[in-house]
Amino acid sequence: MSETLENLSSETRQFPPPADLAANANVKADAYEEAAADRLAFWAKQAERLAWAKPWDQILDWSNPPFAKWFVGGELNIAYNCVDRHVEAGNGDKVAIHWEGEPGDTRTVTYSDLLKLVSQAANTLTDLGVTAGDRVMIYMPMIPEAAVAMLACARIGATHSVVFGGFSVDALATRIDDADAKVVITADGGYRRGKPSALKPTVDEAVARTGRIEHVLVVRRTGQEVEWTDKDKWWHETVEQASPTHEAQAFDSEHPLFILYTSGTTGKPKGILHTTGGYLTQTSYTHHAVFDLKADTDVYWCTADIGWVTGHSYIVYGPLSNGATQVMYEGTPDTPDRGRFWQIVDKYKVSILYTAPTLIRTMMKWGDDIPAKYDLSSLRVLGSVGEPINPEAWIWYREHVGRERTPIVDTWWQTETGAIMISPLPGVTAAKPGSAMTALPGIGADVIDDQAQSVPNGGGGFLVLTEPWPSMLRTIWGDDQRFIDTYWSRFDGYYFAGDGAKKDADGALWLLGRVDDVMLVSGHNISTTEVESALVSHPSVAEAAVVGATDPTTGQAIVAFTIPRGNVDTAGDAGEALIKDLRNHVAKTLGPIAKPRQIMLVAELPKTRSGKIMRRLLRDVAENRSLGDVTTLQDSTVMDLISSGLKTAK
Numbered sequence: 001m002s003e004t005l006e007n008l009s010s011e012t013r014q015f016p017p018p019a020d021l022a023a024n025a026n027v028k029a030d031a032y033e034e035a036a037a038d039r040l041a042f043w044a045k046q047a048e049r050l051a052w053a054k055p056w057d058q059i060l061d062w063s064n065p066p067f068a069k070w071f072v073g074g075e076l077n078i079a080y081n082c083v084d085r086h087v088e089a090g091n092g093d094k095v096a097i098h099w100e101g102e103p104g105d106t107r108t109v110t111y112s113d114l115l116k117l118v119s120q121a122a123n124t125l126t127d128l129g130v131t132a133g134d135r136v137m138i139y140m141p142m143i144p145e146a147a148v149a150m151l152a153c154a155r156i157g158a159t160h161s162v163v164f165g166g167f168s169v170d171a172l173a174t175r176i177d178d179a180d181a182k183v184v185i186t187a188d189g190g191y192r193r194g195k196p197s198a199l200k201p202t203v204d205e206a207v208a209r210t211g212r213i214e215h216v217l218v219v220r221r222t223g224q225e226v227e228w229t230d231k232d233k234w235w236h237e238t239v240e241q242a243s244p245t246h247e248a249q250a251f252d253s254e255h256p257l258f259i260l261y262t263s264g265t266t267g268k269p270k271g272i273l274h275t276t277g278g279y280l281t282q283t284s285y286t287h288h289a290v291f292d293l294k295a296d297t298d299v300y301w302c303t304a305d306i307g308w309v310t311g312h313s314y315i316v317y318g319p320l321s322n323g324a325t326q327v328m329y330e331g332t333p334d335t336p337d338r339g340r341f342w343q344i345v346d347k348y349k350v351s352i353l354y355t356a357p358t359l360i361r362t363m364m365k366w367g368d369d370i371p372a373k374y375d376l377s378s379l380r381v382l383g384s385v386g387e388p389i390n391p392e393a394w395i396w397y398r399e400h401v402g403r404e405r406t407p408i409v410d411t412w413w414q415t416e417t418g419a420i421m422i423s424p425l426p427g428v429t430a431a432k433p434g435s436a437m438t439a440l441p442g443i444g445a446d447v448i449d450d451q452a453q454s455v456p457n458g459g460g461g462f463l464v465l466t467e468p469w470p471s472m473l474r475t476i477w478g479d480d481q482r483f484i485d486t487y488w489s490r491f492d493g494y495y496f497a498g499d500g501a502k503k504d505a506d507g508a509l510w511l512l513g514r515v516d517d518v519m520l521v522s523g524h525n526i527s528t529t530e531v532e533s534a535l536v537s538h539p540s541v542a543e544a545a546v547v548g549a550t551d552p553t554t555g556q557a558i559v560a561f562t563i564p565r566g567n568v569d570t571a572g573d574a575g576e577a578l579i580k581d582l583r584n585h586v587a588k589t590l591g592p593i594a595k596p597r598q599i600m601l602v603a604e605l606p607k608t609r610s611g612k613i614m615r616r617l618l619r620d621v622a623e624n625r626s627l628g629d630v631t632t633l634q635d636s637t638v639m640d641l642i643s644s645g646l647k648t649a650k
């Protein structure tokens with residue numbers, strides 16, 4: 001039995017770039033040829049977009065795989081590249097961050113302001129005894145100080161480790177210990193869903209538990225009551241009083257920049273280590289190429305949180321290295337109402353928007369009339385990241401947000417890859433809804449079968465990266481062996497991403513979710529993503545999650561959890577009729593082998609805090625087991641809701 005995926009769906013719609021965008025694009029089709037002719041020379045040219053204090057001697061040292069060194073011998077300072085050089089070039093008055101607090105308060109941070117703040121924070125960290133190579137934890141709301149804290153660490157060569165502000169004491173303490181950090185930068189709290197949400201108590205408990213932390217630097221954001229210990233220092237009494245000048249020193253290209261923990265599905269979180277020169281080269285280039293950023297005219301907005309890699313690479317390092325003007329928003333998309341995102345786009349005339357499929361599907365569920373109320377004519381490029389985007393969500397995004405004009409870039413990458421790897425180029429690619437299309441110039445990707453053979457067009461299998469890339473993770477912090485075992489052992493010489501993928505008839509790549517989520521039905525490998533997309537293509541469905549449940553006849557059987565759209569009647573017989581209709585719809589779209597055994601209509605789906613569906617919990621429901629660990633759920637009441645309100649049919 002082959003482990004290769006079936007290629008079920010066929011999407012034929014295709015959207016070429018608008019002519020004016022194509023004509024003026026930062027990156028054109030020749031980039032692919034240039035990179036194919038000499039991949040290392042191509043990346044060296046992209047590295048030259050940055051300011052280096054000392055040039056490199058060697059572009060890539062791959063003599064000890066999988067441990068890569070990029071731009072060997074080169075030296076640079078990341079904060080200098082993201083801030084000082086724009087001020088030196090006369091752009092000090094340019095807005096770096098239009099910050100919008102959830103309650104509606106705003107701040108405008110220019111590149112000169114940023115230089116002052118980052119310099120002050122660098123001086124304060126130095127006063128607190130932080131030196132190059134030390135680790136600093138950052139546990140912050142989405143306020144400009146979060147970016148300042150990261151850049152200040154980078155400026156003095158301290159390695160930052162940002163922990164998402166929604167994570168627990170336990171998660172924070174474990175990461176402090178694993179990184180062996182000595183300082184935490186935090187805030188009293190931040191605003192979420194209309195209320196101050198405390199952060200400091202979590203830090204207090206985590207710090208008390210680990211005993212490693214010497215100082216805690218606290219930004220006052222909400223003004224809420226906080227307990228105070230002798231380790232604590234207010235940001236406004238230290239950073240804001242510090243000298244605003246700081247001479248940035250250059251660091252080695254391979255100097256550790258940050259550790260970011262990914263939870264994965266099992267085991268202890270992995271501390272993904274990224275370094276300096278290669279990381280900044282690829283985040284900067286991909287931000288320029290994939291979003292077509294025009295620094296003088298665009299207003300860019302990435303809706304991610306700084307606690308995820310998307311926030312690191314496409315709020316802080318990519319955009320700021322390119323001198324972008326961007327929006328940063330503190331809160332949730334439905335505060336004070338469900339139009340908040342579109343109101344922000346309208347207010348700041350956002351031209352490039354980068355968000356996640358989970359948000360797009362939520363907006364679909366909330367209704368077309370909401371975005372319709374706002375002027376979204378400033379938008380010219382839309383991006384998606386985090387999960388496969390279903391074709392119907394893609395089309396909705398283009399129609400109701402992009403108003404049929406804007407290209408959509410579906411960007412595939414991972415915490416481990418550091419930067420975008422597979423994506424359309426907005427001025428080049430005729431994109432297909434639901435496909436991340438092709439590897440970017442300078443990137444090697446392929447789909448292989450279980451024998452490590454490249455599959456032909458039309459085939460499916462495992463996504464691998466075939467060449468080292470500048471922003472690749474360098475190791476798992478403190479665990480080289482786990483780095484080798486996790487990513488480099490399954491297929492000799494290839495980086496195994498853990499995702500299933502297929503190539504369509506034209507060779508375009510379709511991501512099919514984590515291989516752990518692939519279902520084996522009567523000997524056929526079927527992707528959860530394809531069945532979900534088929535369900536979402538039905539006019540009555542807003543969202544769907546599909547799992548394989550043990551089945552006595554077929555090995556595994558397809559079980560779907562489906563959220564109907566707001567206006568759909570599901571009471572009594574209408575619900576039964578809808579379920580029948582949906583099963584037939586999937587069979588018609590993908591073939592009888594993909595017909596779900598069971599469809600359940602639900603009001604919500606269990607998601608992680610970064611918006612990914614937790615299929616593991618749905619499998620527990622589908623197999624009538626007691627639920628596994630629910631601590632990483634965004635909303636822990638969701639599972640009760642699902643278990644109690646099930647409407648199922650066989």
Ligand code: WT7
Pocket residue numbers: 262308309310384385386387388389410411412413414415416436497498499511512513514610
């Ligand atoms: C996994 C990595 C990359 C930043 C956010 C997530 C999935 C990500 C896509 C996409 C299909 C995608 C993959 C990948 N994924 N982007 N455009 N199409 N799948 O980072 O938490 O490290 O997760 O997210 O499964 O392996 P992450």
